[in-house]
Amino acid sequence: MTFEPEQLGQTSEELASKLRELRKQAGLSGVRLAARCHMSQSKVSRIENGKVRPSLVDVEQILRALDAPARVIDEISALTRMANTEWRNLRELRRKGLGTRQAELKALEASSTHMRYFLLSMVTGLLATPEYVRASVAHSTADTGKAIAGKLERQAILYDTAKRFTFVLTEQAIRWPVVSPLALAEQMDRLSSLSYLPNVRLGLLPVGASTPTTPLNTFTIYDTSLVTIETSAGSLVLRDSRDIDSYLREFANYEESALFEEEARARLSQWAAQCRS
Secondary structure, eight states: OOOOGGGTTOOHHHHHHHHHHHHHHTTOOHHHHHHHHTOOHHHHHHHHTTSSOOOHHHHHHHHHHTTOOHHHHHHHHHHHHHHTEEEEEHHHHHHHOHHHHHHHHHHHHHTOSEEEEEESSSOOGGGOOHHHHHHHTTTOSSOOHHHHHHHHHHGGGGGOTTSEEEEEEEHHHHHSOSSOHHHHHHHHHHHHHHTTSTTEEEEEEOTTOOOSSOOOSEEEEETTTEEEEEOSSEEEEEOOHHHHHHHHHHHHHHHHHSEEHHHHHHHHHHHHHHHHO
């Protein structure tokens, strides 16, 4: 099944309609289907009415209960993966405004308990100094005032001890000259300071560190429900549990190879001293 990137995340209604149609063709009521799937009837109803986005596991349970043929299973599985994947290109993000994007991220962070950030090429706004934040959006032709304010406002969540944050930053992300050497040294000092927060775990992945896989993109994992992947053309949002499990394993590999606590702070101090010299 082929599709355009813009179709991702836009197939939920079609998926709900097809599942409802398949149940009716099988001559089953929602109650009987729910019993066969070991789901609640209310969940089946919400799936069929597009109120809940089903996972691949949910859909596989339903299709097995309906004894669907292989051709239908392939078609519905492809629709499910598309419904659980969203592509947001840069044009859309710019059209909505950088400030709107910050509001969306703030809401996502507020609804999550444990957030994991793998930072390949830059320091995230949550950890950035004001000067670094301003420099990170300086290339944009849009009004960046709201974006800068939004990035700085979001940082307050780091002090919410009900939340947990794990950051793994590559040496490239930390040392890339987004700002002047002295400002970069201040950014490194901030990273070191934040590493003392009880709910923040901050690790460094130095150049030359051995990792089982090669990092390709920056990504963030929100609890076990959603992954966002940043690319130069836009961002990809994954909601399928199998995709999320894959990124959790990848993150764990990087975390295992990273330096934390005193080792990380010593390396940051060394790099900051080099910037100041």
